Amino acid sequence: METYVQSHPIPVAQPPKHASPLGRWLRHEILASPIQAVGTLLGLSLALTLIWALVDFTIVNAVWTGSNRAACAMVDQQLGACWPFIKDKLGQLMYGFYPADARWRVNLVYAVGLVLLIPLLHPRARYKLHLSIAFFGLFPLFAYVLLYGGPVFRPWLRAGATLVCFLALTCLAVHLKLINEQPFARQVRAFGLVVASIVALVVGLAIAPVFEVADRLNFALLLLCLVALAENRSPRGEDRVWAERGFCLAWAGFVLGLSCGFDIVAQPALQIIPTSQWGGLFVTLVVATTGIVASVPIGIVLALARRSSAPIIRTLAIGFIEIVRGVPLITILFFSTYMLPLFLDQPPDGLVRVLIGVSLFAGAYMAEIIRGGLQAIPKGQYEAAASLGLGYSQTMGLIVLPQAIRLVIPGVVNSFIGLFKDTTLVSVVSIFDLLGGMRAAFTDPAWSGPSILYTGFAFTGMIYFGFCYLMSSYSRLMEEHLRVDHRT
Amino acid sequence: MFSQRIKNLMGCVFAAVTVMTSSAAIAGPTLQKIKDRGELACGVSQGIGGFSMPDSSGKWTGLDVDLCRAIASAIFDDPNKVQFVALSAKDRFTALQSGAVDLLSRNTTWTMSRESALGMSFSVVNFYDGQGFMANKSLGVSSLKDLSGATVCLTSGTTHEMNLADYFRTHKLKYEAIVFVTADETIKAFEANRCDVYSADTSAVYAQKSKLKQPDEYVVLPELISKEPLGPAVRQGDAEWGNIVKWTHFAMINAEELGVNRANVVEMRKSENPEIRRLLGLEGNLGESLGLSKDWADRIVRHVGNYGEIFEANVGSQSPLGIKRGVNSLWSNGGLQYAPPIR
Incomplete structure (x- = not known):
């Protein structure tokens, strides 16, 4: 019985000869075995055939100039693309019925959107917070004013005034909550404050019947805001309170003054272009972008609600998600288009209804994707957060969600791509x-002729492919950057 | 207990249905709604060549579209005060019932069930369509009667198969049908000589003919074997509005009959012919009794044209479709287009 023991080190061997990277790649990945070699050849020939057919159709046999179907009569015989048809219809395909002399507005929105979006998408860009506020907060308003038209400044004033009012109301709520801990005299004053707020609201609604409803509501909110500020005492110290008060009062006065001023002096206004005239790739992008941007926060809220321990919130979230997921998108769109007007006197604009429907629908799907990510986070993460003394919002916002969302990027992008293609369903609402x-x-x-159908579908196919491929490439880039798959 | 719950449920459903139908019915005089809105909401197709489709500059064109423009001209003196709502074949009736459109001018066949069960009201036919046939000229056929033993290419899911069977059986002719799923497949098969004749509604036959490689080598046979009267539809329950739609079409027919067209309508105001004078609102007060202005028909012809003009421009000799007037000729020329007199 002998045991073999290696008594001296094996000498270091030379690397294999002829091992250039290309040669190794060919030998190990492409031609490793006869079966693999055959597979490679078959795949290569198939790819070449398809690519050649595509080049043949789109370039070699294609017709490039002309003004009607006669120009394309030649390609009718040998199957080639009829590009003058696309050229002639390009305005319709890109902008729909949007008036030609107003199309610069759409282009400007595209340009501004791209300028904001491209640095935002760069993983290491600076000023991300500023860019995010600009893109998610200001850009939609800018796009609305430009695309829809109407008075140029009023939407900004309204949005600003509403925002300030809600901030002030939040201050008031916090203040009232704190006041429980205050002496009795201050509680009485707080009660008086609530009464005064209600009076202000009523007065605000009644006093300005000359304004539109939205303006009247804003006016009421402003009054409420003033009352709230007059009594607001934050716990942070007297000087800060005065600064806040002064700022809010100045802002309220500014907004009121501007609103009144603009109502008296004619303000600049763009021609209103109703959404029934929007169309083409432009409307595809509007619906897809809105759905994509809105679905993420909706999805996060729904996912958190579904995992909440409060039974009512959880049940509501489950009910919403299951109902929305259980119904085809086309049903939601159809209902909001043809049924809603039967129940409401003044239903919102058709495209707005579509945008809401698409956002909720995509949000429900997003919720389940994000919930998958939440469930993958180990319990230890929650416990670690709790041991550091973090509350619910801090735990979720700082510890859990960043990890969860990183995990589900492929699923999220999958959903975005699906949504982008689902936008074709807006044709049921006559867009x-x-x-x-x-x-x-x-x-x-x-233009009718045998080659038109192929040309048209080839063109739309290329556009859809371009957008979807960009999205998936970007998601791959992000995954690479974030190293989500824990590769060593 | 359980049946009680079902009863409650049924009650809810009935209540919902009542709410829906009643709110549609009490939508009030449509004309007033249109005037308040400032434009006519007209339901058209999502693209049917010659009837309703957006052209390359985004302007809606077609025979059905011109009817909408004529009505808008009569109401507003402006053919552009129309909002075109593109509807699929599935959604069109819902859109009309829900009040999303005031009028459906969308290549829709007037049938009994659509009036009795769907709450639509048709009153005029702006295009008499019907199932027709196309054959290769080399076959040398000039009439359906020559087609015994022929193979016929047609699209499934329509009434065409049934019409074909009925016609050939009653005329004791033999045939063989080859059925395809989509219209494009059908015409490709016909072009590849899979069959002797192609059959569809005449308007579609002409549209498909223009997609052939050599359209001139084919001939459309003169016979129609089914009735497909296409016309505008409105909701039931507003007769005043129905009258406006109906008489807009009749005004265009009468204008053609009287020789009043877009080019000469201003000249015709000097005419001594009492019929023309009544049509153009120079005598009598007929327009106002419709709820419109005196010169309503003058506006229609001035902005849109008479029936012959819109036919030729959209589907007839001046269009790529090249559909012959045929049954859509005036009654005085042996066709079916006939309008009651304006007096």
Whole structure:
């Protein structure tokens, strides 16, 4: 019985000869075995055939100039693209019925959006907070004013005034909560304050019947805000309170003055372009962007609510998610378009209804994706957060959600891509999106011919592919950057 | 206990249905609603060449579209005060019932069930369509009667198969049908000589013909074997509005009959012909009794044209479709387009 013991080190071997990176790649990845070699050849020939067919159709056999179907009669014989058709219909496909002399507004929104979005998407960009506020807070308002039209400044004033009023009301609520701990005399004053607020609200609503409803509400809120500020004492110290008061009063006066001033002096206004005239790729992008941006916060709130320990909140979240997920999107759109007007006297604008429907629908799906991420976070993370003395919002915001969302990026992007393609369903509400516009263009007898259908679908296919591929490439980049898969 | 709950449920459903139907019915005089809104909401198709489709500059064109423009002209003296709402074939009736559109001018066949069960009201036919046939010229056929033993390409899911079977059985002719799922497949098969004739509604036959590689080598046979009267529909319960739609069409027919067209309508105001004078509102007060102005028909012809003009421009000889007037000729020319007199 002998045991073998290695008594001296094995000499270091030379690397294999001819091992250039290309050669190794070919030998190990491509031609490792006969089966693999055959597979490679088959795949290569298939890819070449398809690419050649595409090049043949879109470039070699294609017609590039012309003004009607006669120009494309040639490609009808040999299957090529009829690009003059796309050129002729391009305005319709990109902007729908949006008036040609106002299309610069859409282009400007695109440009501003891109300028804000591109640095925001860069993983190591600076000023991210500022950019986020600009893109998610100010840009939608800017886009609304420019795309829809109407008075240029009023929406900003309204939004600003509403924001300030809600801030002031939050101050008031905090103040009232703190006042419980105060002496009796101050409690009485707090009670008086509540009464005064209600009076202010009523007066505000009644006093300004000359204004529109939204203005009247704003006015009432402003009065309420003034009353609240007059009594607001934050626990942080006297000087700060005076600063806050002064700021809010100045802002309220500024907003009121401006509103009144602009109502008296004619303010600059853009031509209103009703959403029924929006269309093409433009409307596809509006619906997709709104849905994508809105679905994430909706999804986070719903996911957290569904995992909440409060039974009412949890039940409501489960009910909402299951009902919305259990109904096809087209049903929601159809209902909001044709049924809602039967119940409401003044239903909101058709596109707004679509945007709300799409956001809620995408939000419900997003909630389940994010919940998956939340469930993957080990219990230790929660316990660690608790041991540091973090509350619920801090635990979620600082510890759990960042990890959870990082985990579910592939699922989230999957949902975004699905949503982008689902936007074609807006055709049920009589809006021609990119695909709807293309289908309408097919019916033009001035262009009808055998090659039109192929050309049109090839073109829309390329656009959809471009956008979806960009999204998935970006998600890969982000995953790489965040190293979510814990690769060593 | 359980049946009680079902009864309650049924009660709820009935209440909901009542609310829905009643709110549709009490929508009030449509004309007033349109005037308040400042434009006519007209339900059109999502693209049917020659009937309603947006052109390359985004302007709606077509025979059905021109009817909407004519009505807008009669009400507002402006053919552009129309909001076109593009509807799919599935959604069109719901859209009309819910009040989303005032009028459906969307290539819709007037049938009994649509009036008796769907609450629509049709009153005029602006295009007499019907199932027709197209054959290769080399076949040398000039009439359906020559088609015994032919193979026919058609699209499934329509009434065409049934019409075809009925027609060939009653005329004791033999045929063989080859059925396809989509219209584009059907026409491709016909082009590839899978069958001798192609069959669909005439308007569609002409539209498909323009998609062929050599359209001139094919001929559309003169016979129609089914009735597909296409016309505008309104909700039941507002006869005043129905009258406006109906008489807009009749005004265009009468204008053609009297030789009043877009080019000469101003000239025609000097005419001595009492019929023309009544049409143009120079005598009598007929427009105002409709709830419109005296010169309502003058506006229609001035802005849109007479029936012959809109037919030729959209689907007839001046359009790529090139549909012959045929049954859509005036009654005085042997067609079916006939309008009661304006007096």
